[in-house]
Amino acid sequence: MNQNKDQREDAELEDSHDESSEAPTAAGGEALDLEGLDLTVETVEERISPSETNVFDK
Amino acid sequence: MIQLPSNDFPVTLAFPPQGHWTQPHLALPCLKAWLHASGYGDVEQMDLSVEAFDHFLTAESLTRAAEKVQRRLPLDRFKEDRLPLGQMRAWRAAAESAASAESVIERVEAAKAVLRGQDHTVEAERGFWDPDRYIPAVRTLYHGLRLISSAHYPSELTPHNFTMSYSNDSSEDVLAATLDEEQNPFIEFYREQVMPRLIEREPRVLGLSVLYGSQLIPALTLARMVKAALPDCHITMGGGFLAYIGDKVMAAPGMAECFDSIVFHEGERPLLMLCEALRLGEGLEDVGSLAWWDRSDPDHPVAVKNMAAHPIKLDDAPAPDLDGLPMEKYFSPRVVIPYDVNRGCYYGECTFCTLPTVIGPGYRTRSSETIARHVVELRDRYASTHFNFITDCMPPGMIKDLPERLIEAEAGVTWWADARIEPKAYDADGAKRLYESGCRKLLFGFESATKRILKMMMKGQSLKSVVEVARNCTEADISVTFYAMVGFPTETREEARATLEFIEEHADIIREVSLQTFHIDEVAKTYKEPEQFGIRVLDAPGDLALYHDYEADQGMTQEEAAEMFEEMMASFRRNLAIFSGDNIFYFMQKSHYFLHLASGETPQGFSGRCADRTEARAQRAADPGLKVSPGLVTVPLDFSYSEAVRTLSDPLARAARPDFLTGRYVRDADQVAEEQLPPLEVKERFLLYDAENGEFVELRDGGARVLAALRQHGTLGSLIEAQRRGGASEAALDRLEQFAAELHRLGVLRSKTPTPTPSPALASAQG
Ligand code: SF4
Numbered sequence: 001m002n003q004n005k006d007q008r009e010d011a012e013l014e015d016s017h018d019e020s021s022e023a024p025t026a027a028g029g030e031a032l033d034l035e036g037l038d039l040t041v042e043t044v045e046e047r048i049s050p051s052e053t054n055v056f057d058k
Numbered sequence: 059m060i061q062l063p064s065n066d067f068p069v070t071l072a073f074p075p076q077g078h079w080t081q082p083h084l085a086l087p088c089l090k091a092w093l094h095a096s097g098y099g100d101v102e103q104m105d106l107s108v109e110a111f112d113h114f115l116t117a118e119s120l121t122r123a124a125e126k127v128q129r130r131l132p133l134d135r136f137k138e139d140r141l142p143l144g145q146m147r148a149w150r151a152a153a154e155s156a157a158s159a160e161s162v163i164e165r166v167e168a169a170k171a172v173l174r175g176q177d178h179t180v181e182a183e184r185g186f187w188d189p190d191r192y193i194p195a196v197r198t199l200y201h202g203l204r205l206i207s208s209a210h211y212p213s214e215l216t217p218h219n220f221t222m223s224y225s226n227d228s229s230e231d232v233l234a235a236t237l238d239e240e241q242n243p244f245i246e247f248y249r250e251q252v253m254p255r256l257i258e259r260e261p262r263v264l265g266l267s268v269l270y271g272s273q274l275i276p277a278l279t280l281a282r283m284v285k286a287a288l289p290d291c292h293i294t295m296g297g298g299f300l301a302y303i304g305d306k307v308m309a310a311p312g313m314a315e316c317f318d319s320i321v322f323h324e325g326e327r328p329l330l331m332l333c334e335a336l337r338l339g340e341g342l343e344d345v346g347s348l349a350w351w352d353r354s355d356p357d358h359p360v361a362v363k364n365m366a367a368h369p370i371k372l373d374d375a376p377a378p379d380l381d382g383l384p385m386e387k388y389f390s391p392r393v394v395i396p397y398d399v400n401r402g403c404y405y406g407e408c409t410f411c412t413l414p415t416v417i418g419p420g421y422r423t424r425s426s427e428t429i430a431r432h433v434v435e436l437r438d439r440y441a442s443t444h445f446n447f448i449t450d451c452m453p454p455g456m457i458k459d460l461p462e463r464l465i466e467a468e469a470g471v472t473w474w475a476d477a478r479i480e481p482k483a484y485d486a487d488g489a490k491r492l493y494e495s496g497c498r499k500l501l502f503g504f505e506s507a508t509k510r511i512l513k514m515m516m517k518g519q520s521l522k523s524v525v526e527v528a529r530n531c532t533e534a535d536i537s538v539t540f541y542a543m544v545g546f547p548t549e550t551r552e553e554a555r556a557t558l559e560f561i562e563e564h565a566d567i568i569r570e571v572s573l574q575t576f577h578i579d580e581v582a583k584t585y586k587e588p589e590q591f592g593i594r595v596l597d598a599p600g601d602l603a604l605y606h607d608y609e610a611d612q613g614m615t616q617e618e619a620a621e622m623f624e625e626m627m628a629s630f631r632r633n634l635a636i637f638s639g640d641n642i643f644y645f646m647q648k649s650h651y652f653l654h655l656a657s658g659e660t661p662q663g664f665s666g667r668c669a670d671r672t673e674a675r676a677q678r679a680a681d682p683g684l685k686v687s688p689g690l691v692t693v694p695l696d697f698s699y700s701e702a703v704r705t706l707s708d709p710l711a712r713a714a715r716p717d718f719l720t721g722r723y724v725r726d727a728d729q730v731a732e733e734q735l736p737p738l739e740v741k742e743r744f745l746l747y748d749a750e751n752g753e754f755v756e757l758r759d760g761g762a763r764v765l766a767a768l769r770q771h772g773t774l775g776s777l778i779e780a781q782r783r784g785g786a787s788e789a790a791l792d793r794l795e796q797f798a799a800e801l802h803r804l805g806v807l808r809s810k811t812p813t814p815t816p817s818p819a820l821a822s823a824q825g
Contacts, residue, residue: 032767032781034790037760039797042700043753043804045631 068100069093070261074277075107075244076220076225077270079389080648082108084396084448085267085297085325087378095376098333102384106280107273110247112387114215115199115205117163123209124159127152131211133693136236141697141738143711143731148374150702151208153745155753157693161749162201169198173647175391186391187654189641189671196643197752199389210243215390218646220272227600229310229785236279236316244276248283256284261291263333265325266317268297271604275313281317292336294329294348297323301416303582305363306602308349314359319350323418324401326375327367349467372401372422377432380440392656393442394649399429399460400443404449405478407516408503409591410546412581413450426456428822429781430463437471444656445496446649447475451503457483461495472656474499474649481523489534497536498655501572502527504540507560511546514591521560527569537651538662539570544626545619546576547584547591549613554622562633569661570636570645575623578606621708633666639672674805680795682775684807686768687748695743699756705735751805764797765806774798 071086086103109454113119131152141149171177172195174184185191200217207214213222222242239245256264264284266277281293286543295317302305304320307313317435319342320330331345342350342483346367351359378397385393400423403413424432437443452460452475464471469802477484477500477732484492492500499547504524506512512519528538540561561568578585578595585606593608614622630637644651654664705711713727744762746755757765764777771777778791801807 031765032786032794034764034781034786034794037763038758039764039793040758041761041797041804042698042756043798044700044703053515 065489066100067098067263067333068102068259068261068715069098069101069263069265070104070256070259071265071267071331072104072280073267074273074280076215076272076276077107078648079108079111079217080650081388081390081394081446082284082380082383082385082396083259083267083269084378084398086265087267087380087383087396088375088398089265089267089325089329090381091376091379092370093330093333094379098330098331101759102261104252105383105387106252106276108249108250108389109384110244111203111217111389112170112384113247113251114243115166115202117166120159120163120166120202120205123205124155124163126209127155127159127205127211131155131208133695134610136696137605137702139740141702143705143735143737144728146372146702146711147705148211149697150699150706151204151211151701153693153695153699154747155205155208156750157691157745157747157754158201159205161197161689161691161747162205164201165198165749169195169202170389173199173389174386184391185655186650187789189667193640193643194545194750194752196647197640198749200751206243209239213241213243215243220276222275224275225600226271226274227598227603229307229312229601232275232278233312233316235275236282240699242275242279244279245283249279252280253283253287256291259289260288262336263329264288264291264293265321265329266293266297267325268295268296271299273297278313278316281324282315285316291791292319292332293317293333294319295328296319296325298416302412303602303604304349306604308361310601312737314351314353319345319348322347322349322366323416324369326370330799331367353531355471366419369401369418369420369422372398373424373428375424377435380436385440389647390649390653392444392653393440394444394446394652395436395442396446396448397429397432397436398448399424399452399456399475400449404453405451405518407518409514409516409583410543412579415581417450423453423456426459426463429460430467430469433464433471437469443471443496444472444649444653445473446652447473449475451476451478453482454480457488457492461491461497464495465491469496472496472498472652474501474652476501476503478503479519479524479527481526484527484530486530486533489530489536492531493534493536499539499661500531501535501539501541501650504568505543505557506546506549506562507551507557508549511549511553514548515543515546525564525567532567532661535660535662537569537655537664538567539572541572541574542626543574543576544622545610545614545616547610549576550613551617551622552620554614554619554626556682558629560671562629565634566662569634569665570651571634573623573626573630573632575619578608579604580606584608617709635668635672638668639667639675642669644668678799678802680774680798680802682773682778682807683809684768684774684798684802685809686765686774687750687806687808689750690746690748692762692808693745693747693766694762695745695756696740697738698741698743699745699754700740701738705738708735710734738794746806748805750808753804754800755804755806764794768798768807 071089073083077083082105089783090101090183111773133152133156136145136149153754170190175184175186178184185195187780203215222235224231225231235242266281268274268277278294284291284293300320301323304322308320328347332348335342335345342348343364345364349361349363352362353359401417402421404421433445457480479502505515505517507521531538542557542561561571584591585595592612593610596607596609598606655661710731742759744757746757768774768777771780778794781791800805
C-alpha cells in the first residue's frame, strides 16, 4: 500500500462525520440490501488540453 | 556610458499573469541587466504572475472566493429538471466548490509549503520529494484556482492558462474584458496589491512583458489602470506574443487609452533608447523597433512605427539580473535559474516553426566561455546550482564545447535545455560529457515518425538518428523529452498513429512527450505558402486574430487532428510511466521532474517509481482494516457530475470556449454544441472530495448508503461481519468488497499503513 498516512488523522477517524446532512444513512445493525444497491463508482480523469502539454514553452 | 543617480529615472518592468509558476521567466532579468549596465540604476522588476498565484492561493482569498461562489453560483440555483449545456460549466463549478472549498482553504498554505520545500527543515523529509505528499499538494493548488475561477465564472485561471468568455481575437472583447470586474480576477488584485506600490514609486517607464496570449487581457488591464493613475508614466509593452500581433493591437481602436508604445522583437536596445529619449525629453522617432502613438493632437493619437533596431551582440550582454524577483514565491523548492545561451535558431528551416522569427533577425550566441563564467556568477549570486538554458536549440559546436567549459570552471551545476537531433554531437562520449557537465534533461523536436511528414516539415533528421541520440542520452542518464506534433497538413490518422507507436515502442528512451496540435499563425510558412502544403487557409474573423483555420483535401481535418490528440494522450497516459495516473502532475510542473534528476535520481529510477506507484494503487484491495478517509466530504447532487464533465470535454463543447492554445473562439460553436449535446436529466448523485487525495469521485445512492454504513461500523471488516450476521449472501459480500477495493484505489477508503520509505534519491538530496 502506498499511502501517506497521518496516524493522528486515523486516530480521529472515530469522530469523523459526514459533512452533508442530506447524505443517506444506514443504521449500524441493519442489513444493507447489497444486491439491490447501485454501487457504481465514477471518476473523471484529469484532461490534458493541447496547450497544457506544452509546459516547457510556457 | 551614462551615469545616473539611481533614483533619477525609476523604471518598472512587470510580467503580467499568466505564465508558469515554478521558475522566473527570462525576459525581464535580461532587460534589467541591460539597462543597469547602461547606467540605469533604478530598475525594478515584478513577477505579477507568480504574485497573483500566491495571492489567490491564500486562505483569505479563497474564503472570499468561496463566498462569492455561494452568491454567484449557489448549487440550489440549478433546480430545473434538466441541465442544459449552457449551464453545465457553471453547475460543475458550483458542485466542485461545494465539495472542495472548505478543505482547499484549510490546506492551501501547507500545500504551497510542500511545493516550495518549506514544510520541513530537513531536506530529505520535505513533502516535495514524496509523491504521496507532493501530488495531493499540487492538486490542492489546482483546486484552489478552480475556486478562484468559479468566483469569476466563466473565466478560468489554471497554472497553465488564463481564458475568459472574451475572445483574444477581438480588440473590442479584449478591451471590454479589462473593465469587467465580475469576471476579471486581476482588477481587484492589481487594485489591492499592485497599484499602491506603483503609485508610491511613480515609475517614469513601465514595461510589460507579454510572451503569451494568456497575458494579453491581464497586461492591458494593468496598463489601463496605471494610465489612469499615473498619466505621466510611459507604458510600453513587448514580448513574443506581441511580436505576432503588435501591429494589429496598434491598429485597434481604443488601445491608445491603455498604453503608449510596443517594442517589437528583442527588447534590450529599444527599451534603452526609449528610456534615453524620455529622460532627455526627446521625440520617439528614432527609437528602434518601436511602435508608438504620436499624441501631438491629444484627441487623435496617431500610430507610428519606427525602423527596426539592430539586434544586440549577445556575447556582450550581461548575465540576467534576477534581483528583486520574489524568489520565495515560485512554486518550487529550488530556484531554477533561466539563462539565455543563444537567441534565434542556427537551423531555422522547420516549416511549422516561427520561433526564430519572433525573437528578431538572425541567430546569435554567447561563447561557451561567457556562459560558463555567467553560470558560476549566477550560481553564487542566487545560491542555486540549477539552470534552465533557454535556447531554441543548442548548436552542435556548443554541445561539444560548453560541457568542457562548465567542467573546467568547476561550475558544479545541473541544467536542462531544448535541443535538436544532432547525431554527431550526441554520440556516446558527447552524451557522457554533457552529463558530467550537469545536463540532466534534453528536449528534442521529434515531431513525427513519418518520413513524408518530416520532409514536409524540413526537419532534416532521420528516425535512425533520433533513436541513436535518444539512446546515447538515456545511457548517460540524461532524460529525453520529445516534442511531437499531430495534424500537420495532409497527415493521416495512420501516420499520427505511427508516431504514437514509435514513441511507445521507445518508451525506455523517451520519458516525456510534449504533444502539440498543429496550428497556423500569420508568421508561419504554412500561412504564407499554403499551396505548398496542400491547404487553404481560411479567413479569421476578429481584428486581433492570429491563428487561422484551414481546409485540406488530404489527411485529417482540424477536428480529426483534435480527436487524434486525445487518442494519443490517452495512450501515453497508459504507456508512459511519468504520464500514468496522477504522476502526470510531475510532467505538468515545469522543472519539478528535473529537480528530482538534479538530486541524484536517474530517469529510469524515476520512471520505475512512477510505474510502481500506479501499479501499487491498482493493486489496492478490500482490506478489512479499511476506513473512510477522515476528511471526506460528500455533497448530494441533482445531476451526474461525471456526465457533465464528459459532456463538457466533448470537442463540440470545448469549441464554445476560447481555445486553450489560441485564445480564439470557434464562431457559433456554442449554438451547434447546444443543439447536439443533450441536456442532463435529473439523477440522484453524490460527489465525494477528499483533500488528502484530491480527486472528485461520484457515487450513486447505493454507494452513498454503503459509505454511511462504513462510517458507522468504523472498518470494512466490521461492516462485512455485520452484514454476514444479518444474512447477506457471499455474492452480496463480494460486491461490497469490490466496491470497497475500488474506493480504496481512489483514496476514499484508507488503511493504516506506515508512511512509505522515501526514495533512494532522497538520501542524496541536499539543500
Ligand atoms: S523547430 Fe527547432 S530546429 Fe526547427 S527551426 Fe524551430 S527552433 Fe529551429
